[in-house]
Amino acid sequence: MSESSTREQPSGLAAVEVKNLRCRRGERELFHIHHWALPASGHGLLQGPSGCGKTTLLHLIAGLDVSAEGQLTVLGEGLLTKGSRQRDRFRARRIGLVFQDFHLLEGLTVEDNLRLAGWLGTRGDRRRPALELLDRLGLSGLARAWPHTLSQGEKQRVAIARALINHPDLILADEPTSALDDDNAEAVIRLLMEEADHHGASLLVSTHDARIADHFPHQLRLGGDR
Numbered sequence: 001m002s003e004s005s006t007r008e009q010p011s012g013l014a015a016v017e018v019k020n021l022r023c024r025r026g027e028r029e030l031f032h033i034h035h036w037a038l039p040a041s042g043h044g045l046l047q048g049p050s051g052c053g054k055t056t057l058l059h060l061i062a063g064l065d066v067s068a069e070g071q072l073t074v075l076g077e078g079l080l081t082k083g084s085r086q087r088d089r090f091r092a093r094r095i096g097l098v099f100q101d102f103h104l105l106e107g108l109t110v111e112d113n114l115r116l117a118g119w120l121g122t123r124g125d126r127r128r129p130a131l132e133l134l135d136r137l138g139l140s141g142l143a144r145a146w147p148h149t150l151s152q153g154e155k156q157r158v159a160i161a162r163a164l165i166n167h168p169d170l171i172l173a174d175e176p177t178s179a180l181d182d183d184n185a186e187a188v189i190r191l192l193m194e195e196a197d198h199h200g201a202s203l204l205v206s207t208h209d210a211r212i213a214d215h216f217p218h219q220l221r222l223g224g225d226r
């Protein structure tokens with residue numbers, strides 16, 4: 001059994017709104033969130049110890065998983081009742097997801113990882129030039145590198161660049177600072193916030209990294225009783 005807590009009251013227009021959302025894994029209730037909302041254009045932080053369900057919740061919000069009961073509204077869409085094709089399309093067009101374990105395609109260079117994500121986004125008008133984005137993240141020297149040659153921190157930044165290529169309306173970042181030293185962790189959070197603000201996107205970051213908690217006005221804690 002785990003509990004959720006919230007410091008936030010929902011606003012009229014939310015990027016993410018969760019009501020009575022219960023998620024079970026086998027016999028165990030992973031989390032039960034009574035009510036939580038991330039306002040549009042807000043910066044949210046999802047916290048809790050390892051195994052409390054942070055990645056699970058981010059994957060539900062990204063429409064990768066629907067194994068939960070209750071209400072989950074993301075950018076105005078009720079994702080739990082949509083089919084997989086609709087969810088895939090929604091995610092490709094509107095969500096930028098930074099996976100905890102990056103999920104870079106090893107058979108493609110860094111630049112082509114970004115280009116493929118841009119192409120999958122299907123909104124050519126919103127696609128950003130891959131090299132410009134890599135430059136902005138201090139990665140231009142790595143455009144032709146293969147993912148397996150990168151450090152963990154470099155992979156993390158490439159995964160962030162890939163998530164931003166289609167100007168997503170909601171950026172979800174799963175433990176984006178876990179592989180980074182203090183200076184780089186600060187820089188990555190600043191970058192995610194700047195990118196979100198510049199494009200009017202909402203940002204939700206998961207972490208158990210206490211270094212970054214103060215930056216986020218909207219917080220949700222899972223597994224509070226552990």
Ligand SMILES: Nc1ncnc2c1ncn2[C@@H]1O[C@H](COP(=O)(O)OP(=O)(O)OP(=O)(O)O)[C@@H](O)[C@H]1O
Binds near residue numbers: 025050052
């Ligand atoms: N497909 C699955 N089937 C059954 N249990 C699963 C599945 N995926 C995850 N779990 C379990 O759900 C729990 C939550 O996992 P999750 O990865 O969401 O936690 P987390 O908070 O992201 O942890 P961490 O901080 O280590 O990344 C874990 O106990 C995990 O073993």
Ligand SMILES: [Mg+2]
Binds near residue numbers: 054055056100174175
């Ligand atoms: Mg996780």
